[in-house]
């Protein structure tokens with residue numbers, strides 16, 4: 001499958017940049033983690049504030065790392081780049097000999113570069129082989145799911161990860177088509193999705209394939225499972241007073257972030273009638289954003305892709 005991994009073409013406009021990095025209250029000698037390096041926008045704003053501090057940047061996509069090395073060239077002595085999915089953050093820190101950290105940022109999902117780079121197969125707007133892997137070395141592609149998973153599993157993926165009302169019809173249409181020949185490209189998948197949806201569902205609103213493509217991308221990259229694991233691990237690695245800022249882009253992600261923060265902010269859950277605590281739960285964080293921070297009108301006008309962004313921040317106790 002062909003891929004175009006030209007780091008010099010990388011472009012991504014950072015979302016909620018000032019709000020996110022401002023919330024971190026970067027200490028010049030602190031240790032920070034960017035869990036989703038992408039184009040390096042959040043990383044740049046953090047590393048600029050470091051003197052003796054250190055920034056550890058993770059991305060599953062090697063193209064993001066190569067592009068950011070160019071953007072962040074003036075600061076390379078303060079940065080460690082790690083090619084890894086971020087749910088491995090504990091072993092990444094262990095391998096680097098880092099114990100606790102002063103702060104972390106996660107800006108979830110895919111970058112504009114990944115979406116715009118047709119050959120990666122993330123976009124329903126451009127024809128490409130069905131791929132959608134953030135890490136091009138991962139074994140599972142969108143092709144495997146579309147052509148290999150059972151109809152029931154495809155329906156589940158579309159319904160749960162895409163919140164797609166026509167999941168049943170779309171899954172059936174995919175399986176019918178692939179019985180004739182494998183579905184090879186994003187354009188073919190798009191046609192199948194559109195043909196399975198009633199006309200009224202295709203008028204106005206989002207592109208008819210948006211939800212299905214989001215769902216398959218989430219499944220290919222294990223995004224929601226990784227997110228839950230990553231959130232818990234990062235909270236455990238924060239120093240007292242350390243800040244964790246997370247930007248999500250759809251309701252499923254936001255619900256996971258909100259729940260993880262709320263669980264970590266909850267202390268003892270024993271009934272009030274219990275004389276002593278038996279659950280052992282301790283408050284780990286204070287939630288800084290009672291409501292998520294949303295992009296300003298100004299940001300929305302220059303970056304429509306920020307439309308669905310939500311920032312949540314917590315501080316370790």
Ligand SMILES: C[S@@+](CC[C@H](N)C(=O)[O-])C[C@H]1O[C@@H](n2cnc3c(N)ncnc32)[C@H](O)[C@@H]1O
Nearest residue numbers: 014036038039040041042059060061085086107
């Ligand atoms: C929205 S972009 C980040 C943009 C970045 N904050 C900036 O300002 O340029 C998300 C990046 O995170 C990476 N990514 C998403 N989920 C990941 C995960 N679970 N582990 C590692 N990298 C991930 C993607 O490959 C992508 O490059």
